[in-house]
């Protein structure tokens with residue numbers, strides 16, 4: 199079993215030295231457990247937060263513990279009812295090639311329905327985040343303008359496409375011309391803003407002539423402030439993430455333009471995808487249906503080799519990933 203354990207709490211960007219790479223014999227399953235051969239790992243910006251000490255929506259990864267990660271693999275051995283060798287399962291498997299975990303924390307997926315990586319992408323937590331963040335928290339109505347940041351990323355790309363499906367104008371904010379072209383030409387966004395080379399406030403004014411009704415925030419920082427400045431009466435601001443702040447060595451500064459919420463009687467609300475777990479099946483059905491009808495596309499960026507984990511994870515914070523970042527074990 200090859201695995202990455204958290205060796206120390208990172209300061210700023212993660213480094214290889216923050217982890218210990220170890221090889222040992224996998225632990226046989228006890229009652230209620232399954233042993234899984236891990237095939238794919240989901241690399242998520244949230245992993246950076248899990249490495250920090252402090253109170254969050256789930257406890258931090260302990261020092262010396264296998265780094266937490268969602269994954270997908272095949273059951274090798276089972277001591278749990280309902281799970282048999284050969285079953286494909288997904289759950290918190292950790293950054294390792296073989297995981298012995300409680301079966302109740304995993305769920306079975308049917309690999310005949312879609313390519314396996316998709317269960318960590320549009321049909322997995324990423325898709326659920328976009329779906330419930332936009333529809334349940336953002337509550338978009340047809341004709342409204344939806345702005346999403348991190349738009350060419352895994353969650354953001356789905357948010358913009360679902361906004362279009364719901365009859366909204368979709369405006370994406372992403373880094374670089376290639377990602378912006380992709381949003382408009384391939385995914386059907388109405389328009390895209392390159393925050394690395396364009397002035398975001400001026401471009402928002404140009405592309406959102408009727409203001410912003412829903413802002414889906416993946417990045418926080420200056421872009422959140424720029425969007426807050428242009429929200430409409432009763433706008434909804436969905437706080438999904440703040441990737442621009444995750445590697446800060448100083449505390450996160452709140453938005454300077456928050457009084458825009460007061461002036462506009464607007465609402466800014468945080469969301470955690472796990473709160474919608476009992477409705478995942480409904481979302482997966484809708485998303486799979488849209489994919490079948492050709493209305494929604496999912497893009498995966500698959501890196502190879504568990505040994506590359508620290509460097510591959512870093513791609514999320516440099517913007518080198520193009521699509522849902524997945525590590526093929």
Ligand code: NDP
Nearest residue numbers: 243351352353372373416438439440441442469470471517
């Ligand atoms: P992405 O695929 O979007 O990858 C991260 C992207 O963030 C990069 O490609 C990069 O795109 C962008 N980025 C990195 N640094 C910065 C920066 N300083 N400023 C602006 N953009 C930056 O990852 P995910 O789709 O998996 O996650 C997107 C967001 O959703 C994250 O904030 C994550 O924490 C959040 N999330 C929240 C969940 C919840 O339950 N609330 C669940 C899942 C995800 P670019 O090249 O455009 O800069």
